[in-house]
Amino acid sequence: MTAPLTPPPPPHERSAQDAWPPPADGPRAPGSQPAEYAGHGWYGQDGPGMKTEVREAAVISLAVALGGVLLGVLWWWLAPHVPLIGDVVEGNWVVYLKDTEGEQAVGVDGTFTLLALGFGAVSALVVFLLRRRGGVPLVVGLAVGGLLGSLLAWRLGVWLGPAEDVIARARDAGRGVTFSAPLKLGAKGALLAWPLAALVLHLGLTALFGPRDPEPEFPEGPYEAPPAA
Secondary structure (H helix, E strand, C coil), X not given: CCCCCCCXXXXXXXXXXXXXXXXXXXXXXXXXXXXXXXXXXXXXXXXXXXXXXXXXXXHHHHHHHHCHHHHHHHHHHHCCCCEEEEXXXXXXXXXXXXXXXXXXXXXXXXXXXXXXXXXXXHHHHHHHHHCCCCCHHHHHHHHHHHHHHHHHHXXXXXXXXXXXXXXXXXXXXXXXXXXXXXXXXXXXXXXXXXXXXXXHXXXXXXXXXXXXXXXXXXXXXXXCCCCXX
């Protein structure tokens, strides 16, 4: 007579001594966050929180807008002058373009556009270096600051340029004497050059060099064997 065979133990069984140890910070309820993530709310590792990002965006928007002062000064200094000439016709003063085929007026708009594109690129680079993680409020603040800076530069350049009363200036200069036209931005679309350049470059830098999202971690805890069939 042979001894009865002993059935093998179920697969994947572990004794109490071989059970996996709990995490260092103690057992956690399902769906709870580790201690190092506590207090971060919805964002976790992705950012400091919406209120902080909105405050940072407001500061960046104001700082970028103040750059419009420098843009306005450079535009007034570098823009070409449009020559005008005054004359008297039937006792009334009239003002003409001295060179009707000149491209100075186009050069005024082009100078503003090129400077605004440069300011947009610089502002986007500086903001990216200071705040690499980005975020929607930051991008909106950068765009709003660029638009406000363009408006400030436009009005400042007009204010620094020649007076807008060309008839009075023609009388002061005298009949047939050339004088400069007021600084004028003919293509108002140039005001969008700064915010658009800042948005495109900032998004490109974030896509290429911004931080990447961490890989998802597997849940910790003892391994449970599937029920035997």
